[in-house]
Amino acid sequence: MTLIDETTSAPTGGPALAQVRRVTTPLPGPRSAEILARKSDAVAAGVAHSMPVSVVAAGGGVVVDADGNSLIDLGSGIAVTTVGNAHPKVAAAVAAQAAQFTHTCFMVSPYESYVEVAEALNRLTPGDFAKKSALFNSGAEAVENAIKIARKHTGRQAVVAFDHGYHGRTNLTMALTAKSMPYKSGFGPFAPEVYRVPGSYPLRDGLTGPEAAARAITLIEKQIGAGNLAAVIIEPIQGEGGFIVPADGFLDAIVEWSRANDVVFIADEVQTGFARTGAMFASEIFGIEPDLITTAKGIAAGLPLAGVTGRAEIMDAAHAGGLGGTYGGNPIACAAALAAIDAFENDGLIERARQIGEILFARLNDIRENDPRIGEVRGHGAMVAAEFVNPETGEPDAALTAAVAKACVAEGVIVLTCGTFGNVIRFLPPLSIGDDLLGEGLDVVAAALAGA
Incomplete structure (x- = not known):
């Protein structure tokens, strides 16, 4: 499989991976499924994983699995790869x-x-x-x-x-x-x-x-x-x-x-x-x-x-x-x-975090205005969350949150859930993600919520 595409490299940081969402197999694909089966046999059951993939490369705003699927990364390894994965420096x-x-x-x-x-x-x-x-x-x-x-x-x-x-x-x-x-x-x-x-x-x-x-x-x-x-x-x-x-x-x-x-x-x-x-x-x-x-x-x-x-x-x-x-x-x-x-x-990353925050807030609040199941959008910079609730009672809706996250993953977007009540999706994209890719990831989130 081809991983490198110099014409569509990440805007800042990371290897020159094609910055596209590409899902060509069900997740997990056959190679990832094989590796995950080995994980089940070799790794303690308490070490869980949320994404049904085995990663071979990452950079910019994407994570690529062993089957060539390219996923939009809205999690940064839980806020770790903030500068971007495999940043050149x-x-x-x-x-x-x-x-x-x-x-x-x-x-x-x-x-x-x-x-x-x-x-x-x-x-x-x-x-x-x-x-x-x-x-x-x-x-x-x-x-x-x-x-x-x-x-x-x-x-x-x-x-x-x-x-x-x-x-x-x-x-x-x-x-x-x-x-x-x-x-x-x-x-x-x-x-x-x-x-x-x-x-x-x-x-x-x-x-x-x-x-x-x-x-x-x-x-x-x-x-x-x-x-x-x-x-x-x-x-x-x-x-x-x-x-x-x-x-x-x-x-x-x-x-x-x-x-x-x-x-x-x-x-x-x-x-x-x-x-x-x-x-x-x-x-x-x-x-x-x-x-x-x-x-x-x-x-x-x-x-x-x-x-x-x-x-x-x-x-x-x-x-x-x-x-x-x-x-x-x-x-x-x-x-x-x-x-x-x-x-x-x-490298202007603090300002980039603010720009990403503006995109996240604008899009998520736009979705919220038309869907009362989002009780609140909150955060700062590139650390933003949407809390999902029952629109009639305001009570946490963990089942909806899980359904939205599962649908996003199936469409090639990495999202993370959190919250004491399990009813929050958190957005932690790497600061190396491009605006177009971030927007596409949010499109998937919106579609997943609409279909949940």
């Missing part, structure tokens, strides 16, 4: 670093690229104060270490997370995560001293930001006690919970209360970070300066890397040897991160 940096050395362990023999990534994170994250960073492998690992750092700094143990939040699949991060299935069910007991309070969900709670914050703060003070609390952790825009955008003033009030009570405010920007929302970090949109920020996903364009960045005096609380890990800040991942950060800063 990233691919070149990875190849060059792999030819030099693949590993030494930074805790044994340090290298400059780790330091350079830390310097970039300290510079790019919100807040005009002295910062330091530490690098890890995954978003969950970053969150775990942020909690460790906050506990060491404050000498306290309790941690507050919020309804609808998602923070990972390790034991501590499962405790922080709200949704039971599929992330927590049957895997307990979970780490102690983790408490959950309601956040801000304007479509469903009807509260202003200050009202929602006051509700949360009252529960924290009365049921946990500020003097026992090490940290508050929240996604500025909640990801797996449904791309929930808090009402204006909510995050400001939580940050202000945290400052007044010497509680570390942690912004989990694993999904929202690195230009995804039309700002380098979503915290900038809300005008907040977190004490600590966790990052991963888009930081290294698909290479395993994560970070914790924050106030120097908090980051330095851990004793020597208290932070780290064999692979944390792997040199190949650091090379990928530096190349991706170069692209974010110098």
